[in-house]
Amino acid sequence: MRAILLHIALLLLGFALPVPAAERHSDPDGCFSCHGLPDLQYVDENGVLRVATILKKDYYGSLHGSVPCKDCHRKIEQYPHKPEEGYVDCSQSCHVNEPSKGKAFTHKDVVEEFKKSAHGSGHAPGATKDFHGGNRLKEEKDEQNPSCRRCHSNTPYIVAANVAKFKEEFHHTDVECGNCHQGETWRNQFSGHILRRLSGSHFSKTEINALCKDCHADQALMEKVKLEDPKTQEKKPADYRWVHASDSYAKTLHARLLDAGAMEGASCLDCHATGGNRHKIERDEQVGASTHLDQLPRTCGQAGCHGYANKPFNEGFVNTDMHNVDWLRFDRLLLLLREKRLDSTWFKALAVLGPLAVLLLLGSLLWTPFGKRKGAIAALLGAERFQRVIIGSKPNKSGKKQQGPGQGLLTRIKSALGGEKPSQPAAPKNNPAQASPAPADPIPAKEESQS
Amino acid sequence: MQVQVIEKLKAIPKIQKYRYGTIFLSCLLFLGPLALLPRLAGNTDLCGRLCMRRFYLYFPGMNLEDFFTHVSVALIGVVAFTTILVFTFFFGRIWCGFICPVGGFAELVSRSLNDRWKIEFRSLPQVQIRYGYLATYLVLLPALGISACTLCNFITVPRLVEALSGGVTGLAFIFSTIGLVNLSLLFLLGFFASKGRAYCQFLCPIGALDGLVNRLGARFGMTHHIRVDKQRCTGCNVCARNCMCGAIKMVDRVAVVEQLSCMSCHECVDVCDWNAIEWTTASRNKVPKRIKKGVEIHPEPDWQAVHFLPNKAAVSDWKRVNWARVANGLIFTMATLFVAATTLLLK
Numbered sequence: 016m017r018a019i020l021l022h023i024a025l026l027l028l029g030f031a032l033p034v035p036a037a038e039r040h041s042d043p044d045g046c047f048s049c050h051g052l053p054d055l056q057y058v059d060e061n062g063v064l065r066v067a068t069i070l071k072k073d074y075y076g077s078l079h080g081s082v083p084c085k086d087c088h089r090k091i092e093q094y095p096h097k098p099e100e101g102y103v104d105c106s107q108s109c110h111v112n113e114p115s116k117g118k119a120f121t122h123k124d125v126v127e128e129f130k131k132s133a134h135g136s137g138h139a140p141g142a143t144k145d146f147h148g149g150n151r152l153k154e155e156k157d158e159q160n161p162s163c164r165r166c167h168s169n170t171p172y173i174v175a176a177n178v179a180k181f182k183e184e185f186h187h188t189d190v191e192c193g194n195c196h197q198g199e200t201w202r203n204q205f206s207g208h209i210l211r212r213l214s215g216s217h218f219s220k221t222e223i224n225a226l227c228k229d230c231h232a233d234q235a236l237m238e239k240v241k242l243e244d245p246k247t248q249e250k251k252p253a254d255y256r257w258v259h260a261s262d263s264y265a266k267t268l269h270a271r272l273l274d275a276g277a278m279e280g281a282s283c284l285d286c287h288a289t290g291g292n293r294h295k296i297e298r299d300e301q302v303g304a305s306t307h308l309d310q311l312p313r314t315c316g317q318a319g320c321h322g323y324a325n326k327p328f329n330e331g332f333v334n335t336d337m338h339n340v341d342w343l344r345f346d347r348l349l350l351l352l353r354e355k356r357l358d359s360t361w362f363k364a365l366a367v368l369g370p371l372a373v374l375l376l377l378g379s380l381l382w383t384p385f386g387k388r389k390g391a392i393a394a395l396l397g398a399e400r401f402q403r404v405i406i407g408s409k410p411n412k413s414g415k416k417q418q419g420p421g422q423g424l425l426t427r428i429k430s431a432l433g434g435e436k437p438s439q440p441a442a443p444k445n446n447p448a449q450a451s452p453a454p455a456d457p458i459p460a461k462e463e464s465q466s
Numbered sequence: 467m468q469v470q471v472i473e474k475l476k477a478i479p480k481i482q483k484y485r486y487g488t489i490f491l492s493c494l495l496f497l498g499p500l501a502l503l504p505r506l507a508g509n510t511d512l513c514g515r516l517c518m519r520r521f522y523l524y525f526p527g528m529n530l531e532d533f534f535t536h537v538s539v540a541l542i543g544v545v546a547f548t549t550i551l552v553f554t555f556f557f558g559r560i561w562c563g564f565i566c567p568v569g570g571f572a573e574l575v576s577r578s579l580n581d582r583w584k585i586e587f588r589s590l591p592q593v594q595i596r597y598g599y600l601a602t603y604l605v606l607l608p609a610l611g612i613s614a615c616t617l618c619n620f621i622t623v624p625r626l627v628e629a630l631s632g633g634v635t636g637l638a639f640i641f642s643t644i645g646l647v648n649l650s651l652l653f654l655l656g657f658f659a660s661k662g663r664a665y666c667q668f669l670c671p672i673g674a675l676d677g678l679v680n681r682l683g684a685r686f687g688m689t690h691h692i693r694v695d696k697q698r699c700t701g702c703n704v705c706a707r708n709c710m711c712g713a714i715k716m717v718d719r720v721a722v723v724e725q726l727s728c729m730s731c732h733e734c735v736d737v738c739d740w741n742a743i744e745w746t747t748a749s750r751n752k753v754p755k756r757i758k759k760g761v762e763i764h765p766e767p768d769w770q771a772v773h774f775l776p777n778k779a780a781v782s783d784w785k786r787v788n789w790a791r792v793a794n795g796l797i798f799t800m801a802t803l804f805v806a807a808t809t810l811l812l813k
Contacts, residue, residue: 268513268615275514279539326527326812331611345641361643368650375658379583386582394660397586404589405715406703
């Protein structure tokens, strides 16, 4: 405690002394002499009050806690500095040595991959020449491509939920592997680092989805997005299907499984960024994209997913619409009138089935108070057939021919319209015991009490 | 009006009251805002891990590993489904008739509506339709890329009940195009079908597979199934009229229970005045029990679960084609050939 107080006191005095015990937590450039101060605030050109305080506890506990400030904030040469000079290019190498190669670590691969992705194109002019979207202080509102920081805030080294698991595994490696691999370096760089990647804070599928949904679930925002036609290079507003992609995904079994806590479902990235550093999210029109028609069998047939998707005869399965707008709410679908998607099979089916269902519903509701209850009550459709096929005491062979025109719905409608009596079946003459169509058939009292 | 309703309720036979009660209870447990049982598995509906309808779908070139992946995804559903099948083997389709909240909900609604504005589906050739659709469902839908979930009552009914109780998920589903089509189907094949079980009869894959097991179980004498005593049956056809599945057919004035469709709902047992139909094991002793002064009194009934339909036509008139059998054969052959060809060729 005293040491910390002393440290703070010294910093306040402006003495940037190296902290002896903090190999991991170094501040060689003395940035904390100012940014460590509480309530370090300034008003930017837009009149927004911005907090420039870096909480040491948070920073040192974060993923980049061992990286000195100036490794990323390279443009800052002297004090005072302009806020723009604080921009970060994540593709630059930092001074942390990657343990496997001993070279300076860099996010260059990720950045290269990201640049080629749908999110990476067309950045607004920003801080650095090559990679504008690196680490903007604020997300420009009219900017449709996200920066690194949009998804990757400098998260805690181990997220709270995984601390217990990480500790346990760290202890294990410390005891078991530590017999031979001794020393702080190994502990920090190998066992700690690798364990973190294995169990520490990899995004879970639900977290990945939450990240994507952060933007893509906002329909008002998505409607403003303009997509570039890959052939004509023309920029057009995104179509309905694209705007509601997050909604339609939520209706699939993939999403429903994840929602219920079953991790077998596929997250957004499981299909849209299958390989590499998982930043290569491309439009499905793009040749080579994991969601492109040619790549779909491979994407669906990933290990642990639908292994059979690679085999022939599965074209249908592979092309199953995972963003089916027919699952979306109907009022939103009315917008489809614009998009001319009313030729969907579901609309056709609905055009036939819907009116029928409504007719029966209205009929049933109205008949309950107003309908006539004289005589036997039989179903509207198929009662004669039931009488003939199920009840008919004679085998169908003779029964069918003798039955003649029954008093079916059509006959009744005809008689009601034409005012003439339906032709009586010839059956009663020949076989009075059997042939009596349902409406006239006295149904036993027992059955009436049943229904 | 009220008196009528109460009298109607009173007139319901005891077992049926019990059955409606269990269905109502299972609706409360499985569906709607409570969904107590699904919630035990972290679900609010009957999908995902609880799904009993997807793991047996056949995808061309599928191997055992893929199958086990499917099983592991829907593990609870698989366990439930297996339990149902085992139970069915010994006791008939108790799940379908007494518990199933999906078919049961439609039935309860249908039974509370008037009989006039309904469609009578029971006389259609249900075995052919059901197993034809089952073959399509198992083999063709996956290959065509039509998601099995799009025509699933196990989505529709829970969502509908949820929507009726003011749920948001349910409403969003019901007012989608797919939801509206499914709702129409539920109306046409459920609420406005006579006795409300047309969906179970024609489209339910669980019911179709359950029916096969039921038929198999009925072959064994020690299992409980709906059985008819031919000697007692008077051919009054009350059971056939009341059978909600259309499983009883009068053949030569004797009731014949078709075990592929029978749900063991006991309605026929209740309405039979002659005790000629019963949910029972086959009697072991077929010798008449009491003979008094040369008069046979109440012979020990010969409970038969499976009647071989008297196919006299086949003997006397060989030209007569039994189209039902032809259809069944075609469905079975086509599905088997497809599966065999894809498994053998795509190795």
